[in-house]
Amino acid sequence: MCSGKLYGALGRRGGRVVGGDLQSGSAAFRVAALLPVAESFRFAIDLRTHTSGLAAPQLLFSHWEVINIDPFWQPRTDEEYLHWGEKWDGVNRAKAYVDMVRARKGLATDRQLVLHAEKQRTLSKKK
Incomplete structure (x- = not known):
């Protein structure tokens, strides 16, 4: 159901x-x-x-497990470029966890706050 x-x-x-x-x-x-x-x-x-309230979780700590993902992975080989392209836009779970912990502790992350500064602000005055 x-x-x-x-x-x-x-x-x-x-x-x-x-x-x-x-x-x-x-x-x-x-x-x-x-x-x-x-x-x-x-x-x-x-x-x-x-689930519209039909399922209820019971969370219990079980064990530690290493994530087998490189948090700084980028396509480097010709085959990876063909498959992923020049810039991989997917979500890397290991990188997301690292950034989440760094942000929580107040450390620098490589996240850009402003991508296109000219699009962030209206330069013309409305009259």
Whole structure:
């Protein structure tokens, strides 16, 4: 009934399902999944919103796991340029986590606040 929306909410946040079973004696379905801690903030609200209140999470810390993604990856080989192009605009989860922690601690990030300064302000005076 709402399992597709549950899996969609987990997938958007980088979670992965490790098991699921039907509770004996009831119509409840229990799903066991792994979700990064950084993605768990406001997950309950997001899950209830997408499933219309039919799903409720119970978050429990399980273990530490290394993310096998280079946070500073950019296309370098000819094959990567053909596949991704000159500038890769996708979301790198490891880079997003690093930037989130640096911003929270007040450290510098490489995020540009102003991309096109001439588009940010109206130079003409309206009369």
